[in-house]
Structures are given as C-alpha cells and as structure tokens.
Amino acid sequence: MLGQVELGKTTVLNLIGxxxxxxxxxxxxxxxxxxxxxxxxxxTYRRNDIGFxxxxxxxxxxxxxxxNVELASQICKxxxxxxxxxxxxxxxxxxxNFPGQLSGGEQQRVAIARAIAKNPKLLLCDEPxxxxxxxxxxxxxxxxQNTARNKNITVIIITHNQAITPMADRIIKIKNGKVNxxxxxxxxxxxDQIEW
Amino acid sequence: xxxxxxxxxxxxxxxxxxxxxxxxxxxxxxxEIIVVVGPSGAR
Numbered sequence: 001m002l003g004q005v006e007l008g009k010t011t012v013l014n015l016i017g018x019x020x021x022x023x024x025x026x027x028x029x030x031x032x033x034x035x036x037x038x039x040x041x042x043x044t045y046r047r048n049d050i051g052f053x054x055x056x057x058x059x060x061x062x063x064x065x066x067x068n069v070e071l072a073s074q075i076c077k078x079x080x081x082x083x084x085x086x087x088x089x090x091x092x093x094x095x096x097n098f099p100g101q102l103s104g105g106e107q108q109r110v111a112i113a114r115a116i117a118k119n120p121k122l123l124l125c126d127e128p129x130x131x132x133x134x135x136x137x138x139x140x141x142x143x144x145q146n147t148a149r150n151k152n153i154t155v156i157i158i159t160h161n162q163a164i165t166p167m168a169d170r171i172i173k174i175k176n177g178k179v180n181x182x183x184x185x186x187x188x189x190x191x192d193q194i195e196w
Numbered sequence: 197x198x199x200x201x202x203x204x205x206x207x208x209x210x211x212x213x214x215x216x217x218x219x220x221x222x223x224x225x226x227x228e229i230i231v232v233v234g235p236s237g238a239r
Contacts, residue, residue: 009234011207011216016200025205025219031197035205122200145229152227154199159233168231170224175234177218188229 008177009158010126016156017050017124018042030121048076051115051123051153053144055130057107059099065110066095073117085113088150089143105136112143116151123147123155134196141167141191163196198223200230 014020016027018034021042027035034045051072059068066082073079086095089109099107108128115123125144129137141157145167148155157164165171166189173181200223207217224230 008216009232012202012205012220012232015205015207015217016202020207022217023206023208025221026201026203027205028197028201028203030199148227148229154224154226154228154230156200156224156230156232159231160235162233165231165233167229169228170222170230172222172230172232173234174220174232177215177220179220179222182222 008174011177012174013124013126013156013158016122017052018045048078048118049121051118051120053108053112053115053123053125053128055127057099057104057111059107059110059114061099064096064098065091065102065113068099068110069114069117072114076118078119080117080119082113082117085117086110088116088146089113103136104132105139108132108136108140109143112140112147116147116153120153123153125155125157127159128157129159129161138191138194145191161196164191164194166194167191199226199228200224 015022022035026033037045065086069082069086073082083095089112091106091109094102094106129140132140141164144155144157147153168185169188171183171185172179203221205217205220208215
C-alpha cells in the first residue's frame with residue numbers, strides 16, 4: 001500500500017462535512033449542491049451547517065464545558081443557548097467544570113453539546129463511542145438519538161459497529177468504497193434495547 | 197428531493213490510483229438517524 005489511505009466511510013464523512021471535495025458526483029444538503037462550493041463557501045458551510053463529533057473529543061483543556069460550547073455558538077448564526085444545550089445532554093451539574101475534571105463520556109457529551117449548539121443541519125459523528133466503554137458508549141448514543149428525535153437534526157453516525165444499526169432510520173453499509181447495502185429501518189429501537 | 201443526497205460520489209487519491217469513494221449514493225431526511233457502517237480498516 002502507498003502511504004496512508006483514507007477509509008471509505010471516513011471519506012464519506014469528510015465529503016459531507018465539506019472538509020474535502022468530491023472528484024465526481026454531487027452532494028446536496030437542504031437543496032444546496034455543496035459539491036460545487038469553493039473553499040470559502042465550504043468554510044461557511046462547515047461553520048453554520050455542520051456539527052462534528054469525533055472519536056476523541058477535541059475539547060480545549062483550559063476552558064470550561066460552557067466555554068467550550070460557547071466557542072462554537074459564538075461563531076455561527078442561529079446558535080442555541082450553551083447552558084441549555086449542556087442541560088439537554090445531561091450535564092447541568094458540569095457546566096463550569098474543565099475537561100480534565102470530566103469522565104470520557106462526559107467529555108464526549110460536551111463535544112456533542114458544542115456541535116448541537118451550532119444548530120446545524122447535520123450532526124456528523126465519526127466513531128463517537130470509539131474511545132468509550134460499553135455503557136458510556138450507550139449513553140452517548142442515547143444523547144445522539146435524542147438529538148435527532150427532539151431537535152429534528154439529521155444525525156449521521158460513522159461506525160464499524162454493526163450492532164448499533166437497529167437504532168438507525170437508515171443503514172448504509174460501505175465496502176470497498178461502494179454502497180453494499182442501503183436499508184430503511186421502519187422500526188428503529190431505543191438504544192436502551194440494543195445489546196452487543 | 198431529500199434533505200441530504202449523495203449522487204454517485206467519487207473520491208480518488210494518488211491520481212486515481214486509490215478510489216476511496218467509488219460511486220456512493222444514498223439519501224436521508226431531516227431528523228433521521230443515518231448509520232454508515234463499514235468494516236474497520238476497509239476502504
């Protein structure tokens with residue numbers, strides 16, 4: 001193999017998130033063809049329309065949970081109230097704590113709050129439970145599920161973990177850079193009912 | 197039209213030697229949870 005190769009599913013996330021541009025094809029988000037955007041328009045798109053959640057939380061260590069969320073809410077229009085969003089992800093008692101004072105699951109919930117506070121069109125999550133233990137991972141997925149259901153935000157979760165697919169409305173399986181399976185799940189279940 | 201649509205998305209690297217996305221299409225609606233699953237380390 002030559003050097004480092006992008007993984008198919010991560011490539012998809014980078015393209016939808018406007019971090020990379022397509023070689024060919026189209027990506028339409030809320031009626032806009034972002035695959036035609038130049039670098040400057042992509043920057044605005046990333047800022048206003050996309051919330052990112054990564055495997056590692058990427059919080060600023062010397063800012064509190066609230067300040068980390070404010071970093072995002074201050075740079076975009078239509079932002080949500082940082083304190084309210086932290087409450088929504090179950091961190092009402094952690095608002096003024098620093099990342100180092102929080103567990104991994106709590107840090108990921110701050111990262112999710114930061115992404116949601118932008119009131120994005122899409123919440124893009126790349127292996128969001130990859131660094132978490134089983135139960136904490138489930139809690140984080142529950143927060144993501146609630147976000148889609150309660151805030152009507154489209155949540156895209158990239159994962160290698162097949163077991164979580166029953167929580168999805170749509171399941172897209174990617175193999176060798178192609179869609180291997182595209183399934184609509186008519187009866188998505190609460191993450192509480194999924195075991196793996 | 198769906199809220200999000202990918203239509204035949206191709207992404208190549210190394211002058212086309214690596215096809216990280218090879219004609220990917222899918223769509224989704226507002227407020228949906230879309231899980232994109234693939235084997236770890238697989239293109």
